[in-house]
Every structure is written in C-alpha cells, then in structure tokens.
Amino acid sequence: MIPDLGEEEAQAAADAIRSGWVAQGPRVARFETEFAAAVGGGHGVAVSSCTTGLHLALVLLGLGPGDEVIVPSLSFIATANAVRYVGATPVFADVELATGNLTVETIDAVRTGRTRAVIAVHQGGVPFDTVALRKAADDWGVALVEDAACAAGSMAYGRPAGAEAGIAAWSFHPRKLITTGEGGMVTVASADDATRLKRLREHGMNVSAADRHASKQPVIEAYLETAFNYRMTDIQAAVGLVQLGKLSALVKQRRQLAARYQSLLADINGLIAIRDPAYGQTNYQSFWVLLDGFPVGRDEVLAELARKGVSARRGIMAAHLEPAYADVTPGPLPVTERITRESLILPLHHKLTEADQDHITGVLRELATR
Numbered sequence: 001m002i003p004d005l006g007e008e009e010a011q012a013a014a015d016a017i018r019s020g021w022v023a024q025g026p027r028v029a030r031f032e033t034e035f036a037a038a039v040g041g042g043h044g045v046a047v048s049s050c051t052t053g054l055h056l057a058l059v060l061l062g063l064g065p066g067d068e069v070i071v072p073s074l075s076f077i078a079t080a081n082a083v084r085y086v087g088a089t090p091v092f093a094d095v096e097l098a099t100g101n102l103t104v105e106t107i108d109a110v111r112t113g114r115t116r117a118v119i120a121v122h123q124g125g126v127p128f129d130t131v132a133l134r135k136a137a138d139d140w141g142v143a144l145v146e147d148a149a150c151a152a153g154s155m156a157y158g159r160p161a162g163a164e165a166g167i168a169a170w171s172f173h174p175r176k177l178i179t180t181g182e183g184g185m186v187t188v189a190s191a192d193d194a195t196r197l198k199r200l201r202e203h204g205m206n207v208s209a210a211d212r213h214a215s216k217q218p219v220i221e222a223y224l225e226t227a228f229n230y231r232m233t234d235i236q237a238a239v240g241l242v243q244l245g246k247l248s249a250l251v252k253q254r255r256q257l258a259a260r261y262q263s264l265l266a267d268i269n270g271l272i273a274i275r276d277p278a279y280g281q282t283n284y285q286s287f288w289v290l291l292d293g294f295p296v297g298r299d300e301v302l303a304e305l306a307r308k309g310v311s312a313r314r315g316i317m318a319a320h321l322e323p324a325y326a327d328v329t330p331g332p333l334p335v336t337e338r339i340t341r342e343s344l345i346l347p348l349h350h351k352l353t354e355a356d357q358d359h360i361t362g363v364l365r366e367l368a369t370r
C-alpha cells in the first residue's frame, strides 16, 4: 500500500498549523461530520487510531473481566488486543474461506453464556454479511462491533460497510485506503453514545477543551469518569478531509485494477483470487490470492516475487499463532490457519500500472508450471 498523498494534503496540514489550532479543534469536528456522512450516517468520533477506537467501543459497552468477546483470529492483532484492554476474554472464531470473514455458524460454534459481544472484521475490505450477523447478534442478545479498519468505501446490501453498526471503528493508518498518518474514527448510531465516546477520548471531561477555548465565558470543566487521551489533532483531520475527497475515486481505481488482476490470474491453476461476495462489494484494500493446489509453497512464491522486484506480502495474520496469545487454547480454526499460511497479498496501489500487473502475474504463471 502506497498512500496517495500530495500537495493538497501538505497545504491543508500547513493551513492547520498556521491557524494556530493544532490539537483537536474545528477541523476534527468537520472531519467527523463528513466522514460519518460518507460511510452511511450516524455520528463520527475521531480518535487516535482504530485500535483506541475499538478500545473505547468496548468501554462504551461496559465490558470487563468475565465477559467474552468473539473475534476472528484471522485479523490484525489489534482486534483481539482491544478485548484484553478492558479485561475481557477474546474468544477466537473461525472464518469462511471465500471471504475470510466470520459467519453466523462460526460465531455460534464458540458462543457461550458469557458472550457479550462480537467484533466482526470486514476482512481486508471484504464486507462480512452485515444483515445475517446483525440479525443473529440481535437474536442472541449480544452486541455487534464492526472492525471497519479496512472498509472505507466497501458496500454490503447496497449500503456502506459500517452502516449496519451500532458501532464501527475505522483506521487512517497509511496502510489503509485513506490516511491521516495515524488516526481513527468511531461511528455510532446514537447521539448519546457519541457524547459518551467524546468524553471517553478526552479524559472524561464534560466539555471539550476545544469548546472551552472557543467560549467567551470562563468554563470550568468537570471530570466525570476515568478515561483516556485518544484525541486526533487538527493537523491530522485537515489531511483526512482532503483524503476523504479522494475516497470514491481511489475505490473505483482499485476495483478496476482488481478486475484486471482477476482476468490475468483466471487461467493460472492453483490460485484463487479474492472477489466480491454475493451481497456486496469490496474496496480491495487487500487483494489476496489463496494457493489451492499450487505447485510452489507460499513463502517460496513470496521469495520468487521478491527476486523479481515485486513486494508482495504474506496473507492476513492469525492472532492465536502469535506468542502474545500462546496462553489461549482456541477450538479448531482450520480455515483461519489455511488462509494465513496459504495466501499472499499482491501489490495494489494508485501507482500500479498495467505493465506491473503483467509482470507480477507473469511471475506467478511461470511458477505455476514448475
């Protein structure tokens, strides 16, 4: 992933600095409103990262020790870590092969009487089945949190991914489609939840520092609960506003490049390229291919691509295989383990050319005949 940053972002950051508002201020407020509108409504609460956004979502839900939260092991490790931040227990569920996502069945297989929430990830931008998971979560009486870190611009059932949320967390890390350097957003349906989240990100204060400084009257704030400093800066939000304006064009370009990859890869035996699920469209945040009877192992494929100047990456990680989770003994996760070991992510960014794609798929075609 190469971030699409240019002169406009540099100018916006410079303007923020010259304005004197560098901490959370009017640009953050605008970015919250515009981002929430772009991803299907609700209220936006800007935070310092998706990870801190997930943490606040679980604080908002009141989760703590003794509570279980079902997460996919197949995800960036922050998804599971957020559960531990509140002292709750992450319980790993398997995913389906076609999308890499949790399903009603894989969640149900690990659900217990202590399950209080599910964090479902839109895997690499591929939307999970929002309608099926929403209904199941409601039937079970458990909260559904969307880890939408990779999902800006993805669609499910004709609506933006994340819109089904009670609550969704987004990332603006440079590896995602749009970036603010570091940064994140929580979107929530209820105004009361947004108010509480704004308090939680800012030391539990009943009035934001931005509002206090803007007021003509002296305002004495109160600290209503023990909370955090998870604020975004106005410099970041200035960059984010410019980036947001590029989102739909970026998604369109990625989808065209992905379609071209799919047709170039179609006649190579032993490779399955990620595609849209029946109910939606991915933004192709990650374009991954699964080896399925390919004659060469995944790590060798990566090494050969590297030798030919192509920086592909391993597929999505599995948290339960990492030392940080060595103390957890999950149930069987065969699909998770298969995807993490036998998939790779091909380069897909705004500077990728058709010649690059021909070269990359050429290396794979040659390997397929070994």
Ligand SMILES: *Cc1c(COP(=O)(O)O)cnc(C)c1O
Pocket: 048, 049, 050, 051, 052, 075, 076, 078, 079, 121, 147, 149, 150, 170, 171, 172, 173, 183, 184
């Ligand atoms: C990138 C990512 C995160 C973490 O995002 P940050 O903004 O870097 O904290 C969390 N979950 C998933 C699925 C991600 O891909």
